[in-house]
Amino acid sequence: MTQSAPSLRELLRAIAYEANRTVGGGLVSIELLRRRFTASGWLDAASHGVFIAVSRFTPGTVVLAYVVMLGWRFHRWRGALPALAAASVPASLIVLALAATLAQIDRYAAVRALLAVGILVAGVLVLGSAWHLIRPYLANTEGPPKGGHYVNSRVRVLVVGAIAVALVLLGATPVRVLLVAAVVSMALPPPDSNHGTPEGVPYERQ
Amino acid sequence: MNPLLIYLLLLKATMTSFAGMGSLPQIRQDFVETHEAISDEQLSQAVLVGRATIGPMGAYVVAVGYFAGGWQGAIAGWLAMITPALVAIPILTLIQRWLHLRRIRAAVDGVIIASAVLLVGSGAALAVDAVQQLLRLKS
16 A cells, blocks of 8 residues: 655646657556656555556546545645646646647657657657556465355456457457456456455555 | 536546547537538547547547646546546456356457457557558658
8 A cells, every 4th residue: 555645746746747748658657657656655556556547547638647646645635736737837848848839849850869769768668567457366376265256366357458469450449349358357256355466556445 | 607517528428438439429519510500620529639648538528628627628528438448446346345256258259359459450550550650750
């Protein structure tokens, strides 16, 4: 669970910096935010997982939903609204400036090369983010207690992951993939307690 | 174009999409085809600017708003980009309330696992795109 909470100022500074320092889109920013917040002891892997799940089901830009939840978690509305502004205003101002000046930013080969390298780094960061999400499930090898039966987390990853991959290959939209994954995972026998689930997942009522 | 109309049209697009560029088809339909407020070239410029800029790719709607209605349109675009994010709070509150239920936490597990799969797809696509761009520059 979270060990400490940032002040409003620390929260906004971290969000403004991490959400506005790379190209490649919001998924990269989410990974940078996860690193910053977990390194500071403000967020654990389980809460990050829940935030990812919710932000995927929230319409619009994924990273903005993620930062709203970060702000809400620590300072309720006083944190959520400024967090939203901190994540979106700097990028919006740059977009506006570029649109207003109609800068032909891809005219120069050096600029295109820099952008390509930036996007490559972004791709690697996004792949790292996927690994951090799935790792707690793979690390848990605990099976059901004697007499009990449920699907442990590795089997759940295998079944749900295979179905998700198949749906992606069939061209299903992300929302459909997530909905089917939720239904399939619900249908697999869940544990009675925290047996067989990733350590630290906030399954107690909050 | 009226800023309120810009906001409502962009909000329709952002509220019905679930990724940064997911709103593009709806925006093209409304702004280029139906209302003819911007051209295809301007829409392409907006997408290019959004993609080349730091931060969320969804910020390209700010450029769309600017092309359609100047500074007021840009503000309308920004508001349309951030408004859907507030929906996350009631969803999070509901999930936290129900998370002690075994089936609900299993469903959340499923969404997290599927999110990881989708992330692999997005990350790989970004990496492939970057390598292709670098190869084109080299040739």
